[in-house]
Amino acid sequence: MEIMDNLLNAYLTSTCDDEPPLLKAINRETYLKETQPHMLSGHFQGRFLSLISHLLAPKRILEIGTFTGYASLCLAEGLVSDGILHTIDINEELAERVQGYFDASPYGAKIRYHIGEALQIIPTLEETFDLVFIDADKKNNLNYFELVLDKVRTGGLIMIDNVLWKGKITDASPDKQTEQIIELNKTIAQDKRVQKLILPIRDGIFLIRKL
Numbered sequence: 001m002e003i004m005d006n007l008l009n010a011y012l013t014s015t016c017d018d019e020p021p022l023l024k025a026i027n028r029e030t031y032l033k034e035t036q037p038h039m040l041s042g043h044f045q046g047r048f049l050s051l052i053s054h055l056l057a058p059k060r061i062l063e064i065g066t067f068t069g070y071a072s073l074c075l076a077e078g079l080v081s082d083g084i085l086h087t088i089d090i091n092e093e094l095a096e097r098v099q100g101y102f103d104a105s106p107y108g109a110k111i112r113y114h115i116g117e118a119l120q121i122i123p124t125l126e127e128t129f130d131l132v133f134i135d136a137d138k139k140n141n142l143n144y145f146e147l148v149l150d151k152v153r154t155g156g157l158i159m160i161d162n163v164l165w166k167g168k169i170t171d172a173s174p175d176k177q178t179e180q181i182i183e184l185n186k187t188i189a190q191d192k193r194v195q196k197l198i199l200p201i202r203d204g205i206f207l208i209r210k211l
C-alpha cells in the first residue's frame with residue numbers, strides 16, 4: 001500500500017506544475033530540521049492551493065496554522081496586487097526562519113504573520129476574507145469554522161485540511177481524535193449555510209463555499 005501511495009504521489013507531482021525553487025528549499029529544510037515535517041502541505045497539495053487561489057483571485061486570505069510557511073506562500077501566489085494574507089501560528093520557535101522565507105519570496109510585503117493562539121487572534125482581525133485555510137490543531141476545527149464563517153464573504157471559500165484523517169474516519173471503533181474529525185465532518189455536512197464536499201486530496205480537504 002505504501003509503495004502504491006508513493007508511486008501515485010510521484011505520478012501526481014510529475015503531472016502538475018513544478019515546485020517553485022523557494023518552496024522546494026522550504027520543503028527540504030523542513031524535512032531536515034523538523035520532527036513532524038509531514039505537516040507541510042507539500043508539492044502536489046501546494047500546487048492545488050495555488051490553483052484555487054488563482055481561481056478566486058482573493059483580496060484577503062486567512063491561514064490558521066503557518067508551520068514553515070509552505071502553504072502560506074502557495075496561497076499568496078493567487079492574491080490580487082493589493083491583496084493580503086494573514087497567517088497564524090502558536091509556535092514562536094519557527095518565527096525567525098519562517099519570516100526569512102516570507103522575506104525571500106515575492107509575497108513578503110503581502111503577508112501578515114501572527115504568532116499566538118488562533119482562537120484569540122482571529123476575533124481581532126477586522127477583515128472580510130475571500131479564502132480561509134484551516135490547518136492547525138484539529139480539535140479546534142469546528143471552533144475555527146464557526147469563528148471564521150462570519151468573516152467570510154458570501155461566495156468565499158473555507159478549506160479544512162486532514163478531514164479524512166488517513167482514512168480512519170471509517171474505522172468501526174474510532175479513537176478520540178478520529179471521533180472529533182467525524183463529528184466535524186458530520187456537522188459541516190448538515191450545515192445549510194454552506195455548499196460543501198470533501199476532496200480526497202492527500203489527507204482530505206473539506207471545500208466549503210459560504211452561501
Ligand SMILES: C[S@@+](CC[C@H](N)C(=O)[O-])C[C@H]1O[C@@H](n2cnc3c(N)ncnc32)[C@H](O)[C@@H]1O
Pocket residue numbers: 039040041042064065066067068069070071072088089090091116117118119135136137
Ligand atoms: C499542519 S501544521 C500547518 C501546515 C501548513 N499550513 C502547511 O500546509 O504547510 C499545523 C500548525 O498549527 C499550529 N498550531 C497548533 N495549534 C495552534 C493554535 N492553537 N493556534 C495557532 N496555531 C496552532 C502548529 O504550531 C503547527 O505549526
